[in-house]
Amino acid sequence: MFLLVLVTCVSLEGQTLCHEFEREAVFAERDSCMVAAALERGRYSARIHQRKWARYYWKCHNSSVEIPDSTASSG
Numbered sequence: 001m002f003l004l005v006l007v008t009c010v011s012l013e014g015q016t017l018c019h020e021f022e023r024e025a026v027f028a029e030r031d032s033c034m035v036a037a038a039l040e041r042g043r044y045s046a047r048i049h050q051r052k053w054a055r056y057y058w059k060c061h062n063s064s065v066e067i068p069d070s071t072a073s074s075g
Helices: 030-043 045-050
Strands: 002-012 015-027 054-062
Touching (some): 030 045, 030 054
Antiparallel strands (some): 002 015
8 A cells, every 4th residue: 555645845044844744545556646646746836836945745655554445545
């Protein structure tokens, strides 16, 4: 299972602080997770261009948490 995570890094006064935001969706395959990351990146496009002091990136964590099939997304 793969968990989509948004990482936001903010640089102010020479310091960079990053914070991870776990998304609720869990994916059976890494490729499905990466597609979801690309879609979310598209939704953040305006924000990314407006906020030069912040960096946004997405990653897929391999999750060992067992999620019932009814709540898992397969892409």
